[in-house]
Amino acid sequence: MKETADSITQSRRNFLKTAGCLTIGFSFSCQPLSASEKPPWQDSLPGSLRQQPQINAWLEVLDDGRIRIFTGKLELGQGIRTAIAQVAAEELDMDLNKVEVHLAETGRTPHEGYTAGSGSIENSAMAVRYAAAAARQKLLELAANRWDKPADQLNVANGKVQQKTGAEQFTFAQLLNGKQLEDDVRLPVALKPKSDYRWVGKPIPRTDIERMARGEPVYVQDLRFPGMVHARVVRPLAQGAKLRSFDVAALKKTVPGVLKTVINGNFLGILATEEYEAVQSQLFAREQARWETAKPLPDEKKLAEYIKKIPAKTRTVKESGDLKTIQQQEGSLLKASYFKPYHMHGSIGPSCAVALYQENKLHIWTHSQGVYPLREALKEMLGLETDAIHVVGVPGSGCYGHNGADDVAADAALLAMAYPGKHVRLQWSRDDEHGWEPYGSAMRMEAEARLDRSGKITHWRYDLWTDSHSTRPGGEPGNLLVARSIEKPFSAPSGGYSGGGYRNSEPYYTIPNLKVDAHFFEGPLRVSALRSLGAYANVFAIESFMDELAEKAGKDPLEFRLAHLDDERAMAVVKKLQELTRSEKMAANEGIGFAFSRYKNVATYCAVAARVFVDTKTCTVQVRKMWSVIDAGEVINPDGLKNQTEGGMIQSASWTLKEQVTFGREHVSSRDWRSYPIFRFSDIPEVEVVIIDRPTEKPLGAGEAAQGPTAAALTNAIYRACGKRIRDLPINLEVRGETRE
Amino acid sequence: MKARLVIEVNRKPYPVEVDPNTPLLYVLRNNLQLNGPKYGCGLEQCGACMVLLDGKATPSCLLPVGTIKKQSIVTLEGLTQPNGSLSPVQRAFVEQQAAQCGYCLNGMVISATALLAENKQPDDIAIRQGMERVLCRCGTQSRIIRAIRQAAKEANP
Ligand code: FES
Ligand code: FES
Numbered sequence: 001m002k003e004t005a006d007s008i009t010q011s012r013r014n015f016l017k018t019a020g021c022l023t024i025g026f027s028f029s030c031q032p033l034s035a036s037e038k039p040p041w042q043d044s045l046p047g048s049l050r051q052q053p054q055i056n057a058w059l060e061v062l063d064d065g066r067i068r069i070f071t072g073k074l075e076l077g078q079g080i081r082t083a084i085a086q087v088a089a090e091e092l093d094m095d096l097n098k099v100e101v102h103l104a105e106t107g108r109t110p111h112e113g114y115t116a117g118s119g120s121i122e123n124s125a126m127a128v129r130y131a132a133a134a135a136r137q138k139l140l141e142l143a144a145n146r147w148d149k150p151a152d153q154l155n156v157a158n159g160k161v162q163q164k165t166g167a168e169q170f171t172f173a174q175l176l177n178g179k180q181l182e183d184d185v186r187l188p189v190a191l192k193p194k195s196d197y198r199w200v201g202k203p204i205p206r207t208d209i210e211r212m213a214r215g216e217p218v219y220v221q222d223l224r225f226p227g228m229v230h231a232r233v234v235r236p237l238a239q240g241a242k243l244r245s246f247d248v249a250a251l252k253k254t255v256p257g258v259l260k261t262v263i264n265g266n267f268l269g270i271l272a273t274e275e276y277e278a279v280q281s282q283l284f285a286r287e288q289a290r291w292e293t294a295k296p297l298p299d300e301k302k303l304a305e306y307i308k309k310i311p312a313k314t315r316t317v318k319e320s321g322d323l324k325t326i327q328q329q330e331g332s333l334l335k336a337s338y339f340k341p342y343h344m345h346g347s348i349g350p351s352c353a354v355a356l357y358q359e360n361k362l363h364i365w366t367h368s369q370g371v372y373p374l375r376e377a378l379k380e381m382l383g384l385e386t387d388a389i390h391v392v393g394v395p396g397s398g399c400y401g402h403n404g405a406d407d408v409a410a411d412a413a414l415l416a417m418a419y420p421g422k423h424v425r426l427q428w429s430r431d432d433e434h435g436w437e438p439y440g441s442a443m444r445m446e447a448e449a450r451l452d453r454s455g456k457i458t459h460w461r462y463d464l465w466t467d468s469h470s471t472r473p474g475g476e477p478g479n480l481l482v483a484r485s486i487e488k489p490f491s492a493p494s495g496g497y498s499g500g501g502y503r504n505s506e507p508y509y510t511i512p513n514l515k516v517d518a519h520f521f522e523g524p525l526r527v528s529a530l531r532s533l534g535a536y537a538n539v540f541a542i543e544s545f546m547d548e549l550a551e552k553a554g555k556d557p558l559e560f561r562l563a564h565l566d567d568e569r570a571m572a573v574v575k576k577l578q579e580l581t582r583s584e585k586m587a588a589n590e591g592i593g594f595a596f597s598r599y600k601n602v603a604t605y606c607a608v609a610a611r612v613f614v615d616t617k618t619c620t621v622q623v624r625k626m627w628s629v630i631d632a633g634e635v636i637n638p639d640g641l642k643n644q645t646e647g648g649m650i651q652s653a654s655w656t657l658k659e660q661v662t663f664g665r666e667h668v669s670s671r672d673w674r675s676y677p678i679f680r681f682s683d684i685p686e687v688e689v690v691i692i693d694r695p696t697e698k699p700l701g702a703g704e705a706a707q708g709p710t711a712a713a714l715t716n717a718i719y720r721a722c723g724k725r726i727r728d729l730p731i732n733l734e735v736r737g738e739t740r741e
Numbered sequence: 742m743k744a745r746l747v748i749e750v751n752r753k754p755y756p757v758e759v760d761p762n763t764p765l766l767y768v769l770r771n772n773l774q775l776n777g778p779k780y781g782c783g784l785e786q787c788g789a790c791m792v793l794l795d796g797k798a799t800p801s802c803l804l805p806v807g808t809i810k811k812q813s814i815v816t817l818e819g820l821t822q823p824n825g826s827l828s829p830v831q832r833a834f835v836e837q838q839a840a841q842c843g844y845c846l847n848g849m850v851i852s853a854t855a856l857l858a859e860n861k862q863p864d865d866i867a868i869r870q871g872m873e874r875v876l877c878r879c880g881t882q883s884r885i886i887r888a889i890r891q892a893a894k895e896a897n898p
Contacts, residue, residue: 076842077840077841077842077843077879078841079841205835205836205838206838206840208843209834209835209838209839209840209843209846210827210835212840212843212846213817213827213831213834213835213840213846213850214817214818214821214827214831215775215776215777215816215817215818215847216776217776218776218843219779219844221779221780222776224774274759274760274763274767274771275767275770275771276759276760276762276763276764276767279767279783345878346878347844347878348779348781348787348789348842348844348845348876348877348878349779349780349781349789349844350780350781350782395842396842396844397842397844397878398841398842398844398878398879399842400878427780429783430781430782430783430784430786430787639838643838643841643881643884644841646880646881646883646884647841647879647880647881648880649880650880650881650882650883651878651879651880654880672782672784672786673782673784673786673787673876674786678876678878679880679882680873680876681868681869681870681872681873681875681882681886682869682870682873684869684882684883684886685883686883687883
């Protein structure tokens with residue numbers, strides 16, 4: 001099943017549940033290569049404009065000649081603020097520094113669901129592009145009326161409309177006379193011709209990086225309010241454990257600065273004047289609180305087998321041709337099974353929120369990826385009216401999906417309501433984040449394929465086992481960690497957005513007889529959206545298997561892929577990768593591996609190569625270099641696209657080589673950076689990204705495209721280097737021979 | 742018990758009234774309202790909280806403020822010149838656009854500054870060793886390495 005534009009928007013609208021995170025990109029259906037200048041989607045309003053068509057929902061003219069743009073998306077490190085400013089400045093012919101971008105805030109910015117699934121450019125930046133172009137049209141009309149001159153004799157530049165012939169000019173603010181543009185954006189909208197672009201398609205530097213480098217306040221963690229108090233929460237020893245006792249008086253004696261201990265069912269939070277007092281309280285309470293533990297977790301060592309045995313719901317993702325003929329004499333049959341453990345988002349800054357309950361109104365500052373859906377869930381959990389909750393999005397540490405952001409906001413809300421009148425700043429500890437964030441699901445994949453005598457794939461059968469890939473709040477209080485443990489608990493809704501699990505489960509190759517089945521289980525750990533969702537594991541499996549098939553067929557791995565592709569853009573990225581790596585010479589114990597995928601099968605094309613060195617004595621793998629060729633359609637900011645793709649490859653290499661959430665019978669045992677190691681500088685390969693720019697095509701979702709191909713490129717390279725096929729992740733565990741049962 | 746202490750931060754003395762056991766990080770962030778040093782793990786494992794302690798990159802998240810005697814503390818803010826211009830390392834990070842979320846940037850810039858003070862022309866291995874303690878989850882390390890090379894080159898053309 002391809003994730004078409006409609007099914008994606010539809011599900012986003014219906015469930016507000018999609019996922020993934022670091023992206024400036026798009027996800028619309030497949031467009032043929034076309035030479036036409038006209039954007040192919042001009043028959044309907046793009047992205048979020050469909051829900052919010054008024055110009056002033058997106059754009060405000062300021063008195064000082066600047067423009068303020070509203071986006072319902074949050075800056076997650078993907079550079080969306082800059083990309084949005086670029087498209088707005090372009091359509092309105094302004095200098096970039098005259099455009100301010102206001103990020104997600106309830107009651108202020110448009111409701112755009114989540115900042116997720118590569119949708120920020122598609123939905124938000126494209127809405128802004130059209131709103132800005134419509135504003136330009138409107139401002140020209142207003143000026144034309146004032147001067148009684150045809151609009152084509154007027155110019156727009158830097159916040160002013162002027163006559164082409166003379167010096168007469170109006171600022172936007174003068175034209176509007178204290179009002180804003182309340183009209184709806186209506187088609188057709190005259191967009192600026194791409195050949196006149198000044199900002200879009202250029203590697204415009206992000207201005208926030210300088211503020212970061214100076215140590216200016218940027219993050220939710222940096223917020224300070226007068227009289228603000230500090231809080232910490234105390235999580236149980238195990239999932240679902242019940243609080244039996246806690247000695248509030250003993251805490252007060254040990255840490256005199258404690259302002260209040262909040263106990264609500266099994267939720268325990270502590271407020272103090274000084275942050276260090278809150279930290280000491282947390283440490284004391286972790287020792288002192290008594291918990292009654294719940295049902296034990298399964299044996300982590302047998303996870304790959306275990307997840308196949310849990311009762312599952314099955315859904316056929318794709319069926320074509322006739323698979324019965326897979327068992328025959330002709331050609332050869334190949335079978336393999338793959339496994340990916342639970343992965344962590346592992347933000348460097350643990351989740352944080354500030355909340356204030358004052359005059360019956362709750363204000364929350366959060367790095368949640370969806371301020372409106374969070375408000376909906378909080379409203380249910382707290383029994384408040386929608387209008388009584390105000391949620392402000394403030395950037396946090398990179399999240400790559402649904403981490404603890406919403407949970408910490410809910411914790412902070414509970415604490416603020418128990419301690420009204422003061423800003424409550426709640427900082428999760430490293431242990432809270434590692435132990436309680438929702439993880440990316442463990443998955444198992446089994447593939448079987450038949451090659452004919454000429455080395456072409458005739459049959460393909462693929463099964464995957466997965467838990468949910470989105471349990472974002474989306475109006476469901478049970479998706480907030482704390483809501484499950486308060487006095488009147490909400491239960492976690494089951495199922496989630498199962499679509500994420502079979503993302504990219506259908507190979508992007510032409511195969512006549514094919515069947516793909518997805519089996520959805522409810523596993524032992526709490527899970528949600530992690531960058532690229534199921535695409536990471538599916539592409540890892542498919543592209544590893546393609547390598548095995550190529551070998552069986554006696555073909556070059558890239559030629560083998562090309563022989564099964566019929567989309568020119570897909571072939572172009574593979575060929576470019578071939579060209580880039582052709583002259584690489586391998587030393588002893590070195591190998592190069594390749595992989596390709598088109599993200600979601602409708603978005604960005606990405607081919608990755610990895611060159612590795614395997615030290616067979618120490619059983620260690622060193623990644624020497626990774627290349628990526630990426631076609632994301634029209635590129636708004638090539639440096640932003642490169643930055644994300646470089647980062648995506650490095651992050652995925654870290655997942656693939658090193659990462660695995662471990663757990664014991666009671667709870668997760670990966671509780672810090674020692675028990676959950678990720679890449680450090682000594683692990684970092686050289687990376688190179690080549691962009692195939694297609695200015696006349698739609699921009700496509702890009703920030704997640706490299707995750708899957710990177711994993712398979714690495715395992716394929718290891719095979720070339722030392723002859724060992726890694727089918728279970730993480731690689732390092734396998735290379736050392738510590739195989740699972 | 743709170744005590745009156747004086748610490749030297751960014752070349753200025755600051756009197757603070759705190760429990761001397763308080764880790765330096767909280768004093769810098771809360772008492773001095775600095776944003777550079779960040780909380781990442783509180784375990785000396787990630788480097789988000791790095792400061793220069795007598796010129797050496799040091800995690801501040803477990804270091805009791807009371808143990809700091811005469812040492813000078815420099816934070817990210819203190820690297821900027823009094824006239825507001827960026828230090829060569831800060832500038833190289835901006836020019837290389839070496840950040841995604843940027844949360845790790847403090848630890849990166851502080852560690853790189855200490856590294857280049859000790860080793861004017863670090864080779865690739867020295868750069869990696871010098872930066873090993875600082876984690877980045879966004880995978881920006883390749884750009885960070887480039888930024889450090891640029892800063893080294895500009896300091897010693
Ligand atoms: S916060 Fe100090 S090393 Fe992580
Ligand atoms: S840029 Fe996000 S952690 Fe380094």
